[in-house]
Amino acid sequence: MKRHTLIAFFVLISIALSAPLFAHHGTNISYDHGKPMTLKGTVTEFVWKNPHAQLYFDVKDEAGNTVHWAGELNSPGVLSGQGWTRKMFLPGDEITLSVFPSKAGAPVGVVDRSKPITSNGKEVVPAGRNVD
């Protein structure tokens, strides 16, 4: 019983603390924040345009098929304030990142900024926060 009490307590704490992070962001309604996915892939394009930067990359699925993924990001203005640059990702870069996937099941996700992003084996974006 004590164990259940503790589990219930921590689940409720997690919900209470996580809700404000995503409460006001329009785009997040499209994505499932309960199912973060870690993906390894090869960059095909990095779009550095307002109002949303985008990272496109190819991922090999379990059957060996290539799936083309889209990763949604914040605006270049916000990202550059956090140290991002338009040359941070180039076609051919091998990346590992976490996304919250589309609820509709499409290979599209909003990039999970609470996890680091590595490119060619090097951490290029440290773990941060999922805020606007």
Add this chain to the structure above:
Amino acid sequence: MRNRISLVIALLGMLALSLIVLAQNGAQEQRGGRGGRGARDNGAPSPPHDPHDLTGVWNLAGGTDLSLSRTPPALTPEGQKKFDANKPSYGRELGSADAAAHPEEHISRRRGVPPALGNDPIGDCNPLGWPRLFFFGRPVEIIQLPDRVIQFWEWTHVWRTIWTDGRPLPKDPDATWYGYSVGRWEGDTLVVETAGVDDRTWIDHFGDVHSDEMHLTERWHRLDQDNMEVTMVLDDPKFYKQPWVSEKKVWRLQPRRELREEFCAPVDEQLFNQRTRNPAGGLNKK
């Protein structure tokens, strides 16, 4: 019995956490939050300032709500019809457990849909309009001339002219995205009146509405070197049964901030919508 004790413990834990979060938000507000780089954290007295000089780059303080207030006044039948037609993507998701858990919130805060399925004008980079731009959370640079105050807004790279040469508001202005604005000093407060805002614009991210008869009164008051307080009253008897009085909004001076070029260009947004937004929301698979 044990279950009840567990529930009570969990609820007390949540209450304690809520208080901690509120205290943190309060502290952030004191420090200036996201707009706080100009605020003085070291307790040093604010340098002297001219209260009639609003010049500088300012940003909305952290923790500020994204509308006049969280609860708009009751709508008229005509206003309600227009409100119901809007499908915003901010706030809690329509029909979700999260939305159901907050029946105390106004419906505007719990009717969000994926952007691909919504009709927010900014989804195609249409102008935000006034006062929505005020709540967007990006900085403004204010310049004062003898006969006008000019506000350069970073987001979407637009400016707003507030005429201070004594002219009255036009009686029947043409509709424009940001309306027509005149201002006057009442003591140390710049009182700005705006009319003629295109009624296709939303008041805020939540799809709140205004009619072509909206009359907005803003009061801009520089409290000290680093802080400015703004309040608004929205009068729109065609759509609302009472005036909508805002809470106090605090803006912080950003002395080192340089405004960037932040257009929302349809050519870029259309590509984003096709490649990312729409498939994410279940429309036209890639």
